[in-house]
Amino acid sequence: xxxxxxxxxxxxxxxxxxxxxxxxxxxxxxxxxxxxxxxxxxxxxxxxxxxxxxxxxxxxxxxxxxxxxxxxxxxxxxxxxxxxxxxxxxxxxxxxxxxxxxxxxxxxxxxxxxxxxxxxxxxxxxxxxxxxxxxxxxxxxxxxxxxxxxxxxxxxxxxxxxxxxxxxxxxxxxxxxxxxxxxxxxxxxxxxxxxxxxxxxxxxxxxxxxxxxxxxxxxxxxxxxxxxxxxxxxxxxxxxxxxxxxxxxxxxxxxxxxxxxxxxxxxxxxxxxxxxxxxxxxxxxxxxxxxxxxxxxxxxxxxxxxxxxxxxxxxxxxxxxxxxxxxxxxxxxxxxxxxxxxxxxxxxxxxxxxxxxxxxxxxxxxxxxxxxxxxxxxxxxxxxxxxxxxxxxxxxxxxxxxxxxxxxxxxxxxxxxxxxxxxxxxxxxxxxxxxxxxxxxxxxxxxxxxxxxxxxxxxxxxxxxxxxxxxxxxxxxxxxxxxxxxxxxxxxxxxxxxxxxxxxxxxx
Numbered sequence: 001x002x003x004x005x006x007x008x009x010x011x012x013x014x015x016x017x018x019x020x021x022x023x024x025x026x027x028x029x030x031x032x033x034x035x036x037x038x039x040x041x042x043x044x045x046x047x048x049x050x051x052x053x054x055x056x057x058x059x060x061x062x063x064x065x066x067x068x069x070x071x072x073x074x075x076x077x078x079x080x081x082x083x084x085x086x087x088x089x090x091x092x093x094x095x096x097x098x099x100x101x102x103x104x105x106x107x108x109x110x111x112x113x114x115x116x117x118x119x120x121x122x123x124x125x126x127x128x129x130x131x132x133x134x135x136x137x138x139x140x141x142x143x144x145x146x147x148x149x150x151x152x153x154x155x156x157x158x159x160x161x162x163x164x165x166x167x168x169x170x171x172x173x174x175x176x177x178x179x180x181x182x183x184x185x186x187x188x189x190x191x192x193x194x195x196x197x198x199x200x201x202x203x204x205x206x207x208x209x210x211x212x213x214x215x216x217x218x219x220x221x222x223x224x225x226x227x228x229x230x231x232x233x234x235x236x237x238x239x240x241x242x243x244x245x246x247x248x249x250x251x252x253x254x255x256x257x258x259x260x261x262x263x264x265x266x267x268x269x270x271x272x273x274x275x276x277x278x279x280x281x282x283x284x285x286x287x288x289x290x291x292x293x294x295x296x297x298x299x300x301x302x303x304x305x306x307x308x309x310x311x312x313x314x315x316x317x318x319x320x321x322x323x324x325x326x327x328x329x330x331x332x333x334x335x336x337x338x339x340x341x342x343x344x345x346x347x348x349x350x351x352x353x354x355x356x357x358x359x360x361x362x363x364x365x366x367x368x369x370x371x372x373x374x375x376x377x378x379x380x381x382x383x384x385x386x387x388x389x390x391x392x393x394x395x396x397x398x399x400x401x402x403x404x405x406x407x408x409x410x411x412x413x414x415x416x417x418x419x420x421x422x423x424x425x426x427x428x429x430x431x432x433x434x435x436x437x438x439x440x441x442x443x444x445x446x447x448x449x450x451x452x453x454x455x456x457x458x459x460x461x462x463x464x465x466x467x468x469x470x471x472x473x474x475x476x477x478x479x480x481x482x483x484x485x486x487x488x489x490x491x492x493x494x495x496x497x498x499x500x501x502x503x504x505x506x507x508x
């Protein structure tokens with residue numbers, strides 16, 4: 001019923017932005033079966049913004065609900081501007097977007113508004129008075145969720161009016177997400193007592209300003225910082241008793257993370273490795289460390305990370321350099337059940353990269369159930385087992401009795417990688433499934449790095465040759481030692497990649 005009703009409204013020529021109570025577009029049109037007005041309002045609120053605006057032309061009921069719509073999401077797509085991207089210039093489309101947003105918010109009653117999302121990344125030039133007015137309307141209405149994403153190449157950085165959030169009388173913001181603006185809270189402002197989620201992306205905020213903000217947001221539960229380039233020392237006070245999620249990524253000047261919040265359970269970090277101290281937050285269960293320029297994140301995890309996250313259960317690590325031998329240490333990850341390690345091999349990687357050096361880390365994780373090792377290769381520099389007549393190395397027995405699932409992406413004929421796989425098979429008594437992906441290591445169901453259905457990022461000839469060598473290594477050294485209880489799944493390049501290889505070989 002709702003779809004047919006909206007379809008009929010599409011043919012009308014009146015604009016919802018020009019509607020008022022006396023508009024003839026709203027006269028004499030019945031909505032259909034009698035329902036209480038609050039139900040019609042609920043139906044109207046569930047419509048996409050553009051459909052809801054058009055439906056407001058049809059009746060006074062929808063017009064009234066339009067003027068107190070709780071959730072407003074403004075972007076070019078929702079206002080029908082995306083289809084004109086190739087017809088009009090970016091500046092003209094930005095002006096249309098600003099004009100429509102301004103008109104809609106001017107006519108909104110403010111009653112019932114709960115969420116405002118402003119995706120203005122196409123607007124390089126926007127007068128700050130518009131943004132100030134829109135934010136004032138939202139905050140005065142008692143809004144709970146606010147998202148404002150400005151253009152990365154704005155002609156002038158927008159100074160977010162912090163006094164709106166901390167004025168005490170309308171302190172209702174629970175979720176705040178800001179991008180590409182300056183955010184300068186000061187000590188003269190009050191508390192942000194309702195804020196539970198804060199996400200700052202490409203925001204200019206200094207150390208002391210952020211520290212003051214956090215100290216006055218005692219209800220905060222989630223904090224995400226992305227590319228906040230002014231932050232050098234991130235200090236999180238012990239007052240944040242509810243803070244459970246902390247994510248810091250690409251803050252290039254950052255040197256120190258010092259937290260005294262006691263209940264952080266999820267910690268994600270991306271960037272150059274910094275000094276990390278989580279104080280008494282020994283409750284970290286989920287940790288991600290993506291440090292692409294570090295030489296040995298496995299060693300860091302066995303030493304530093306173990307000191308501030310001894311109870312971690314899920315651990316993901318990524319680095320961009322070779323694996324260096326990791327010594328056995330007395331400490332163990334006694335709660336670790338899921339480990340994912342991603343190695344981005346660059347052109348400078350040493351042929352002596354020793355994958356077997358991962359065994360001590362597995363040994364230090366006696367309760368590990370899932371191990372995923374992903375090798376993203378950019379070169380073929382390794383010591384291949386094909387044509388090598390020497391024996392495979394065998395380490396002293398290390399039992400991995402809880403390990404059930406192992407996946408190795410980017411599996412190659414590298415001798416140490418074959419040795420690692422054989423070691424796991426022979427020492428994981430509970431192993432149920434082993435996945436060896438000889439393609440790019442993306443674990444794609446189609447065997448290659450799929451961008452769109454039916455397509456893949458083509459593998460070059462040298463990678464296809466290596467995939468064939470890897471398959472030979474699996475047949476020769478691994479398949480014969482797989483117990484009957486273990487399901488072996490070998491992923492190979494797709495037919496399309498092999499067709500490309502064949503065409504290349506004949507010069508087509």
